[in-house]
Amino acid sequence: MNIPYTVEERPDSGLANGKLGIWLFLASEVMLFGALFSTYIILRTGATEWPHGELSVPLGAINTVILISSSVTMVMAWASLKMHDWGKQRLYLILTFVLAGIFLVNKYFEYSDHLTRGEGPAHSTFLAIYFTLTGLHGLHIVGGMIVMAYLLGPGAKLWKHNPDQFTNRIEYTGLYWHFVDLVWIFLFPILYLL
């Protein structure tokens, strides 16, 4: 028994199963972060005061640049595969993985800076939102890194016997990765700038 359309597209929907699946998953993620952003708006508009300048804008800006770059390298990994350049794909995927790692290291410095001052999530509503939203976003980064590690490690074998499916997997990982990137592009202004 084989399940159809795991690799090729179904003519009437124009999609392979995995692609529809990842888009549906992202739709639910939009609802998840949508609810959290709404929470931010409601709590902020209801607050009598709202702290400014609690976070380091340069660090946040650097992390924004890092994540956007990682989105670019992710696309390059996929594009390289489309051109059957296996070596380049690995290089770009490793680069994406490393950039994600650097993002998390930066985040670690930001977190520990607050926590050593005794300003945890319980300190204020602003920090509660900051830690919850960036923490959840950080978990998404970690999730993406696990998938990339799989595709670089044991998952890479798939390329040998089903290159199209492997290419698709890189594409779906990329879609997810762009979404994680996009969430940060919203998080950066609402937490660091506004």
Added chain:
Amino acid sequence: MEKTATPGAHVHEHPHEHHEELGFWRKYVFSTDHKVIGIQYAITGLLFLLFGFGLMMMMRWQLAYPGKPIPLIGLWLGQSRAANGIMLPEFYNQLGAMHGTIMVFLGVVPLAVGGFGNFVMPLQIGAPDMAFPKINMMSYWVYFIGGVVMLASFFPTTGAAQSGWTSYAPLSIITSTSGQTYWLVGMIFLITSSLLGSINFITTIVQLRAKGLSYMRLPFFVWAQLVTSFLLLLAFPPLEAAGILQLMDKVAGTSFFLPSGLIISGKPLAVAGQGNPLLWQHLFWFLAHPEVYVLILPAMGIVAEIIANNTRKPLWGYKALVYSVVFLGFMSFIVWAHHMFMTGMGTTMSAFFQTTTMIISIPSVVILTALLLSLWGASIRFTTPMLFALAFLPMFGIGGLTGLPLGLAPSDIHLHDTYYVIGHFHYVVAPGTIFALFAGVYYWFPKATGRRMNDLLGKIHFWGSLVAINLVFAPMFIQGMAGMNRRMYDGGAMYQYNAPVLHWNVVQGYAAWTLGLFQLFFIVNFVMSIKWGKAVDKNPWEATTLEWSAPSPPGHGNFLTEPIVYRAPYEYSVPGAAKDFSPQFEPEKA
């Protein structure tokens, strides 16, 4: 035709595919076969329904005879739950919260969506399996872990969650027991499971339909599952967000849902404040209202299948049914705040939400009317599944119509938080959805096992349940209109104004226990029929949809030959045809 729009086409490309025999664990426990997963879901769901019903029977004792020791099991419950067999108020609250949670999230949804959806839907669309079999297995096991966490929450001496199934803040957060934390962690697992399931369902329906099975030829059950999956996909994440926020409040000391200046037992609460308790209600009901339709739509789907089959007629107004269910799904996202008329959110909000609520009742009525009109002029086969399906119509009708006064702010102000509300939604879910689920069990049991359930035991189960369940819920309308509050530990005896309706508690108690007794007929029938039921062939009900073209029970991969669909789903009694049913899978004879 050479385009591969055909599930199963690959079978022809690999004719010498090695067919290995799976071991016990891979075949029955960690299976990726949608049928096995569906049965796992169904049996787990049924067990949770029984467990949740057991909690309710204990509550009914306390309501009927407040302060009297619970017979049989009272002394087993332990001093922290029932001192000398007499139920403690804290334990009553736990039972209330957990009855709701277990029935909705661990019983009905897993049975209706996880069980029937998983087992029937791929068969009805002619697919070899779900689009992502491994994710399907994972969603069952994540659900299972969520269930274990919920059950585990009863074991600490401080007990399970006790702030209602709605877990309203700030009460749920300031209650210092660990039960609520278990509840939140359990919910995060259950939500993740639904999410994985819904992605799988939608992808399967869109991608794996058999050749010739266009959207307007889908059985109504598949449509119901499709809309349900969209509701789960888009409505559950906000509750996941809310759950994470409440977990932060419980564990990390934040105050998302705790306002400034909250004073508890005379002491100000030491949190940062500035939170918003109403926000929890908004996020909760943004899920929980669509959740109502998650409970009811699969039931409507099951009933539609069974009515078409047993009236031997096409469903009346198939297109209207489809458009209504899609519209219903859409509208269900914008009615949530009709649960919140009493929160002081303002008349503008109330006006908006009562308008949308009145609008959403229209497609519900269209669906019910179409199903009712399908009976007109039919020579009905009164089989056990048909009896349950027929009972669904008036029971859901009562549940739905009694909901209208709750959807309008002025009448809701009187009825809010009374037993009337309990009566209303239980009519929708218990004699409504759960009857439909029983109908489904009797209807598809032959497909799953190759054997039929006993008809006599089924009919005793039906008539006993129908009478008993009405005696449980109908008096609630009387009690509620008299003003009896829904969360009274002593059944309302402490208030003088409840006196005229208090005696109903005893009637309801006996009715509930009788209802429990009649379920024994189902349990015995179910277990015995697996082994000793009358063996059947592929199509015992002479039905038209695709699942009846597969062997009973279907093997791995479902169909012996690639299914092709030739016509609409309910072609019964076609004029000029040789028999009174023309299945979707049989070609037109010239």
